[in-house]
Amino acid sequence: MSRIPSAPRTQVMGIVNVTPDSFSDGGEHFGTDAAVRHGLRLLAEGADMLDVGGESTRPGIARTPEAEELRRVVPVVEQLAARGATVSVDTMRASVARATAAVGARIINDVSGGLADPEMYAAVAESGCAYVLMHWRGHSTEMDRRTTYDDVVGQVRDEVAARLARAVDAGIAVDDIIVDPGIGFAKTREQDWELLRHVDRLSALGRPVLIGVSRKRLLGQVVTGTGAEHSPKDRDFATAAVTGWMAERGIWAVRTHEVRAQRDAIAVVRALRGEGPRNAVTDRVVGTFLDSGEELR
Incomplete structure (x- = not known):
């Protein structure tokens, strides 16, 4: 049986950055207590799972020492898991994967796909x-x-497929693997948009797909139309537009800093497709149009 969390819709993975240098929140949730509070807030807003990370991967930044990454993430994972959260850990280190799995992590989110640490697949x-x-x-x-x-x-798909085969050869069950095209990692913005347009070609590998585009720079420029960029927190509406696109294509989950707008976007897509009962989120969004007297076309 697969260990991958499932739902009859695109799921929302809420981001908990336990770092002082994240591009998106500037260390706003740095420290165990602040990070746990933030994680619980995201769950209350509708996150299906939480992704806890102790090492920033923004362009140009040096790596966080291993001991410091462990110090940051292990207590946060332990406390959130103890409260019933499904916790993913954003790490490229096998040692962090092992330590966090021991205290309740259920997903290891490795942005390097096993390339940064030769022990990761075994861990x-x-x-x-x-x-x-x-x-x-x-x-x-x-x-x-x-x-x-x-x-x-095509090259991203083929490179992911090659890593997928190596992971399976190393002992990870194929049914337990999720793939991610790595938006913003070794891609130009034009290449990122091309990947998002054709995400179905990654889905063709037969594995669930995770998309992480929340608050990234490609959104900041496109919504201003001037070449300037919105600040990261001003990109949440644009993030929700991408979430809607992914929900319409049946993508497994989106990784996001903000939850409510993403859940709304997913609920509206489901309503438009006639999937499942209308829920409170869908009713609220549709009700906004009905109350205004406008017809839904």
Whole structure:
């Protein structure tokens, strides 16, 4: 039986950054107590699972020392798991995967797809966790120099497929693997948009797909139309538009800093497709149009 959480809709993975240098929140939730409070708030707003990370991967940043990453994430994972949360851990280190699995993590979200740590596949296979395998070509200090592709969609798919095969050969059950195209990692913004347009080609690998586009720069520029960029927190509406696109295509989950608008977008897509009962979220959104006297077309 697969260890991957499932639902009859696109799921929402809420981000809990336990870092002082995240591009999106600038350390707003740094520290165990603040991170746990934030995680519980995201759950209350409708997150299906939480992704806890102790190492920033924004472009150009140096790596966090291993001991510091462990210090940041282990107590947060332990407390959130003890409260019943489904916890994913955003890490490239086998040691962190092992330590967090021991205190209740259920998913290891490895942005390097097993390339950063040769022990990662073995650690995941031993842990009993599901595994997110992301497309990756290098660490933050070098990834912007590795954006050359002849066919970005085809090459990302093929490189993910190759890593997927190696993970299975190393002992991770194929039914426990989720794939991620790595939006913003070793891609230009134009390449990111191409991947998002053709996400179905990654789905064709037969594995659930996770999309992480929340508050990223490609959204900031496109919504201003001026070449300037919105601040990260001003990109949540744009993030919800991408979430709707993914929900319409049956993507497994979106990884996001903000939950409510993402859940609303997913609920509206389900209502438009005639899937499932109308719920409170859907009723609230549709009711806004009905109360205004406008016809729904």
